[in-house]
Amino acid sequence: MPHPSAADLLAWYDRGGRVLPWRADTADPYRVWLSEVMLQQTTVAAVRPRFERFLLRFPDVAALARAPWEEVSEEWAGLGYYARARNLHAAARAVVARGGFPRDLDGLRALPGVGPYTAAAVAAICFGEAVVPLDANVERVVARVFAVEEALPASRPALRDLARRFSRQQAGRERPGDLVQALMDLGATVCTPRRPACAPCPWRGPCEARQQGRQEELPRKAAKAARGALHGVHFLLRDGEGRILLRRRPEGGLLGGMLEIPGTPWRERPWKRAEALAHAPAAGLPWRVLPGEARHGFSHRDLTMRLWVAAVEALPAGAVAMAPEEAGRHLPTAMRRLLALIPPVVTSPHPNTSASPPGTPTRSPPTRNTKPGAPNARPRKSHQGL
Numbered sequence: 001m002p003h004p005s006a007a008d009l010l011a012w013y014d015r016g017g018r019v020l021p022w023r024a025d026t027a028d029p030y031r032v033w034l035s036e037v038m039l040q041q042t043t044v045a046a047v048r049p050r051f052e053r054f055l056l057r058f059p060d061v062a063a064l065a066r067a068p069w070e071e072v073s074e075e076w077a078g079l080g081y082y083a084r085a086r087n088l089h090a091a092a093r094a095v096v097a098r099g100g101f102p103r104d105l106d107g108l109r110a111l112p113g114v115g116p117y118t119a120a121a122v123a124a125i126c127f128g129e130a131v132v133p134l135d136a137n138v139e140r141v142v143a144r145v146f147a148v149e150e151a152l153p154a155s156r157p158a159l160r161d162l163a164r165r166f167s168r169q170q171a172g173r174e175r176p177g178d179l180v181q182a183l184m185d186l187g188a189t190v191c192t193p194r195r196p197a198c199a200p201c202p203w204r205g206p207c208e209a210r211q212q213g214r215q216e217e218l219p220r221k222a223a224k225a226a227r228g229a230l231h232g233v234h235f236l237l238r239d240g241e242g243r244i245l246l247r248r249r250p251e252g253g254l255l256g257g258m259l260e261i262p263g264t265p266w267r268e269r270p271w272k273r274a275e276a277l278a279h280a281p282a283a284g285l286p287w288r289v290l291p292g293e294a295r296h297g298f299s300h301r302d303l304t305m306r307l308w309v310a311a312v313e314a315l316p317a318g319a320v321a322m323a324p325e326e327a328g329r330h331l332p333t334a335m336r337r338l339l340a341l342i343p344p345v346v347t348s349p350h351p352n353t354s355a356s357p358p359g360t361p362t363r364s365p366p367t368r369n370t371k372p373g374a375p376n377a378r379p380r381k382s383h384q385g386l
Helices: 006-016 029-039 044-057 061-066 069-076 083-098 105-109 116-127 136-145 156-168 170-174 176-189 273-277 324-330 333-339
Strands: 228-238 244-248 294-297 301-311 320-322
Touching: 006 156, 006 170, 006 176, 029 044, 029 083, 029 116, 044 069, 061 083, 069 083, 105 116, 116 176, 136 156, 136 176, 156 170, 156 176, 170 176, 228 333, 244 324, 294 333, 301 333, 320 324, 324 333
Parallel strands: 228 301
Antiparallel strands: 228 244, 244 320, 294 301
């Protein structure tokens, strides 16, 4: 049986590799590193326009390092997994402090938030180090080509050793960066999770899973642990001009350092009215509960939030206040889902009369939108490519 050839894979890549904005200059580690961070747990389609916009605002690592966190968090809003943005900012400052990017795997791993995958991707693509990063696409290709029976994640050490075989071949040693990107493209466009397109695959001959007719069965995956549940209540306080009160979350924990609609902590059991009101940003107001719930999935937790509304003539001096439309451009996805609960505005003669205050409901909107690309649709887990 022939062995999978790195030369065959690279010839296939040369004929039809994907054109992606972060591949325009693979000699620039900033662009490659930024793309790898953005692509974690996010799709290429979602990242492509955000990557280009991010570069317009922070064109190089020095610009990112100089920027205050508030600007970075604003530009990251909506991309999710916000610890990535905090680590990106910290790593940019570390790179500038040391005079440039480390050029080896160990040096890259020492940067804040840079794990084995990202370090290997940057080392191979930018600095020609003969390493193969293991993301979901590469894992799937290797598991099928070698018909690896052991389930993920326990099989990762074996998959990593098998992937290294390609980088040890002459073609792999000569073009380590292209080899990595070819593996990513193969998994993203041909060796897909469902219904792999085996006919155009450069490794269809030596692929053991295909020979056994089991390409859709592999890789095996261990059963996932049950996801935990979180509950929260948030308070939308609107002033006479229609602006809403926002605040910045603490640096640590979920959505650390991001703007939010003020609310309770998130905990495992639902909140009762009296205990939730202790966390309201203003006491003594007639808080009304909007119909519906906003739901958001973190990596291991499912968050359910309720939104309560009230109005005042003026928000506290110095408070962060924005119109809802503007807030939607600055808030993370979880908070934007809360904004989606707000029905059309109804005017009121005074914010605290018995009439409905601005922003209170006239009808109940749908509580969840699961169309692809909508705020409640969860991204597929991948790096360079689903």
